[in-house]
Amino acid sequence: MKEYKLNCTNCDESYEKETINFRCDVCNEPLELEEVKIGKINDGNILTQTNLERYQEFFPYLTIDKKLNLNEGFTSLVSSEELAKEYGIKNIYFKNETQNPTWSFKDRGTVTGVVRAMNLGYKKIGTVSTGNMATSVAAYGSKAGLKTYVLVKEGIADEKIKPIAIYGPKLIEVDGDYSKLYDKSLSIGRENDIYFINSDAPYRVEGYKTMAFEICEQLDFNIPDYVIVPTSAGGDVRGIEKGFREFFNVGLINKIPKMIVVQAAGCSPIYNAFKDSKLEIERVMDHDTIAHAIENPYPPSGNQVLRMLKRNGGLAIAVNDEDILECQRKLSSLGLFVQPASATSLAAIDKLYKEDIIGELDSIVCILTGSGLKYTAALDKHELDVYACKLEELNDYIKKVGK
Ligand SMILES: *Cc1c(COP(=O)(O)O)cnc(C)c1O
Numbered sequence: 335m336k337e338y339k340l341n342c343t344n345c346d347e348s349y350e351k352e353t354i355n356f357r358c359d360v361c362n363e364p365l366e367l368e369e370v371k372i373g374k375i376n377d378g379n380i381l382t383q384t385n386l387e388r389y390q391e392f393f394p395y396l397t398i399d400k401k402l403n404l405n406e407g408f409t410s411l412v413s414s415e416e417l418a419k420e421y422g423i424k425n426i427y428f429k430n431e432t433q434n435p436t437w438s439f440k441d442r443g444t445v446t447g448v449v450r451a452m453n454l455g456y457k458k459i460g461t462v463s464t465g466n467m468a469t470s471v472a473a474y475g476s477k478a479g480l481k482t483y484v485l486v487k488e489g490i491a492d493e494k495i496k497p498i499a500i501y502g503p504k505l506i507e508v509d510g511d512y513s514k515l516y517d518k519s520l521s522i523g524r525e526n527d528i529y530f531i532n533s534d535a536p537y538r539v540e541g542y543k544t545m546a547f548e549i550c551e552q553l554d555f556n557i558p559d560y561v562i563v564p565t566s567a568g569g570d571v572r573g574i575e576k577g578f579r580e581f582f583n584v585g586l587i588n589k590i591p592k593m594i595v596v597q598a599a600g601c602s603p604i605y606n607a608f609k610d611s612k613l614e615i616e617r618v619m620d621h622d623t624i625a626h627a628i629e630n631p632y633p634p635s636g637n638q639v640l641r642m643l644k645r646n647g648g649l650a651i652a653v654n655d656e657d658i659l660e661c662q663r664k665l666s667s668l669g670l671f672v673q674p675a676s677a678t679s680l681a682a683i684d685k686l687y688k689e690d691i692i693g694e695l696d697s698i699v700c701i702l703t704g705s706g707l708k709y710t711a712a713l714d715k716h717e718l719d720v721y722a723c724k725l726e727e728l729n730d731y732i733k734k735v736g737k
């Protein structure tokens with residue numbers, strides 16, 4: 335078997351596959367697994383085959399253990415002719431990642447992270463997150479029988495912390511500068527033999543490739559022009575883009591779609607740097623948005639996302655909370671209830687069309703990253719109708735309401 339290396343995404347350093355480094359010792363930028371150049375999709379029935387079994391050849395550096403999966407992936411791709419018409423584009427598709435075991439795409443990267451940890455012989459894993467990643471790592475860690483450490487910010491709401499606690503991890507609220515926790519977790523992990531599967535950990539990013547693989551299959555290899563990805567740390571968009579690149583390498587597709595990174599205007603470090611043609615992101619000091627799942631003021635893969643966009647020909651955009659909420663409502667009317675962070679992908683389309691960046695011949699995939707039930711507090715921001723009447727009056731009332 336060929337030895338796969340981890341390459342620095344920024345400088346010429348490369349590391350043997352045994353490394354437990356996530357970032358480069360020389361420049362501190364994220365590492366990334368070498369691209370797969372040969373491979374095919376395995377035959378099989380997706381009702382009985384796991385996602386990683388189907389795409390196993392694109393994970394040659396993992397020894398896949400079927401016991402660790404919770405049937406992540408194989409989510410639906412929903413098209414909407416009505417919305418395509420409304421926005422003036424050819425096709426619009428929604429990749430419904432809310433269908434994953436813990437209701438967000440994070441599960442795809444958690445499973446590859448956990449497989450890697452097990453392959454290396456770790457008994458303990460961890461993550462730094464207050465949201466979907468925490469839930470996901472807690473669930474997979476529990477399934478794998480690993481001791482799982484979840485580090486969260488001190489004082490987070492019950493609504494957010496209890497759905498993590500239910501899986502039984504060692505859940506620790508850390509009092510102090512939360513922005514330091516990502517770096518700190520890597521040194522704590524080294525000292526205590528805990529394999530941290532953070533937002534842009536190389537083997538987590540790998541798992542996100544399967545979204546691209548499925549989109550290719552679901553569209554019969556007619557590749558969309560754009561894929562819009564709500565972006566925080568940058569792991570998701572990096573993984574999706576790499577997935578398309580690898581399918582291109584092996585000859586399964588003949589072009590790579592352009593990536594559109596969407597951020598909330600209230601916290602948009604990647605967009606800010608992109609718009610000013612900067613090569614490095616700057617920390618956002620004051621941030622505020624309803625899209626909590628993408629509210630990262632200093633994304634660890636921010637600089638690499640900028641480099642990736644340059645190579646890929648993609649772009650970054652920011653959308654405001656008002657538009658995000660409007661799109662959350664609009665998606666619900668299609669039967670897709672997503673969290674505000676995920677609704678940013680639809681909000682991006684309108685803006686891009688008005689700015690003449692996308693046109694009527696374009697076909698677009700929006701990644702709906704996570705479920706609306708993850709953040710029910712956002713429902714208070716909507717005007718929602720609930721009616722009430724007495725049982726004896728129901729018959730008459732229904733006639734009235736129907737008008
Ligand atoms: C994690 C997350 C994102 C952002 O993904 P990154 O890999 O951090 O860029 C977007 N939406 C939701 C719902 C998420 O949970």
Ligand SMILES: [Zn+2]
Pocket residue numbers: 342343344345346347358359360361362363
């Ligand atoms: Zn480097």
